[in-house]
Amino acid sequence: MLITNVRPWGGAPCDLAVRDGVITALTPHDPARPTTGDATGDAAGVTKGGPAGDVVAGRGRLAVPSFSDVHCHLDATRIGLPFRPHTGAPGVWAMTMNDRAHWRDDEWTVAERATHTLGRMIERGTTRVRSYAQIDADSGLERFEGVLAAKEAHAGRCEVEIMAFPQAGLLREKGVPDLMDRALSSGAAVVGGIDPCTLDRDPVRHLDIVFGLAERHQAPIDMHLHEPGPLGVFSVDLILERVRALGMAGQVTLSHAYDLGSVDEATTRRLIEEFAELDIAMATIAPAQHHALPLADLTAAGVRVGLGEDGQRDYWSPYGNADMLDRTWQLAFTNRYRADELIEHCMAVATLGGAAILDGGLPRLTSVADRPGLAVGDRADLLLVDGETVTSAVMDRGTDRTVLHDGRVVADGLKLVG
Structure with a gap:
């Protein structure tokens, strides 16, 4: 060609x-x-x-380079369906329960919705995706199977890595670890975890299960972290401790982690240094309000950072339109970037920055000038x-x-x- x-x-x-x-x-x-x-x-x-x-x-x-969406929820999307009023209440558990109360009422199946949205993402320039697939006592493997169907439908157009994700926690409901194990034996490639302290309220047991599944299936980990300031740092330190002990450098991504930069400058510097040393990746969705670790400093240290759209017009939020160019604008805007070099850096993060999370063999960005x-x-x-x-x-x-x-x-x- x-x-x-x-x-x-x-x-x-x-x-x-x-x-x-x-x-x-x-x-x-x-x-x-x-x-x-x-x-x-x-x-x-x-x-x-x-x-x-x-x-x-x-x-x-x-x-x-084409876009890499390293944090999306294809199992929850409602793109292509009629717009509906937002009914969720604040907080992870309340939002999860709102989704649980409504997702089966959609006009399309999970597979149909996921396939439609993934096609729309490809049309707009995304060819690499890491999608969450919710695994819980309510949905079993149904939502995972819907995302798997979308992956197969677009196999020649896009690479999709599916994460088995315990959105409602691993411990609050019976049988979730076994369902996670089954999903990982059936095509899921990544072990998900979420808020070990605030959701499951037992960080040691939660992380035992997550790292145990990762070891059993030789799979990487992606930890959804919404926990505030010092508590978020506490959970991250437990994760870093296990990465060191188990020799899992380069196998862990932290998603969201909105508040890790809110504690003090010394903690910010320490976390960035340890993330670089242990090759801990970070996935952001460019949130409007956050005290995240500074993007340019993460890049300068060699920390892998990627971008994702998160939910796309679902029961959590009306935002998201399957266009990563739009989310790249949001990454620049929420970081208050105006200089061309920094806005272009957001494009590098949204494209090859994310690709380097999905494929650890690709080089990390090491400067805001890398193209x-x-x-x-x-x-x-x-x-x-x-x-x-x-x-x-x-x-x-x-x-x-x-x-x-x-x-x-x-x-x-x-x-x-x-």
Whole structure:
């Protein structure tokens, strides 16, 4: 494949050559380069069978890596269904019970909703996803199976990593650890945990189960952490202690962790240093109000940080629209970034930053100036999008988008291909 006249990370116009899903060459754009011959085009704007192989017309658009949503709940989405009034009460348990009271009333099944939303995410530029699948005494494995169906439906367009997630805790209801074990034996790839102190109120037993499942299934861990200030730090220190003792560096992600930066400067520095040392990743959803560890400092230390949309128009919240470019804007806005370098850094976090969480073999971002993913040898998971600069693309969030996964066009003009 040849992708003509694109501007990698907003740079000079280039032609990108792709073979076997990998970028093999970047050369200055040559308008006179022969590309089409007797070829015919398809619905994705791909010219087939010319002298250079398949050709994608970049038309001067930006080229950036495709998005990685490392924190979403495909099992809960209501995108595509009629808008409904928000009925949830504050707090994790109250929200969980509100969801439990309503999710079976939806017009579509979990599989239908998850498949529709994942398709919409791909259309807008996401080709890597870590999705939570709720495992509890109410739903059993039904919600996990719905997300698994969505993964299979879009297998050629997007990589989906499913997390077995005990949204209602591991200890408050009977049988949840056994259900988690079954999910991990049936295709779930990540062990989830949640608020060991405030939800289950037994952090030692909660973490015993989480790390025990991870060891049994040789799976990484993703810990949902909403706990405030010193209590959140206490839970994190218990997790760090186990990571050291069990040799699980590079196997743990902390999601949310809104309040870890609220204690004092010394604690902030210590946590960042330990996260870098033990390769503890962090997934953020760019919340409006938070005292999180500072994003630029995490990057400078080499901590892996990724971005996700969380719930998408579900029983928890009316927010979320399946567009990670929109959430990239939110990450920049909530961090009060105005400098182009920092806004572009948010794009790096939303793309290859998250990819490095899903694939520990990928390099971490180590500077707000890092712009990875578009060099020879990099995988051709790409988003072509209209914009004068990367910052303008984040601000304007245009719709002229072409999405490639493994060197193949999977969406164009906000429509799936194939």
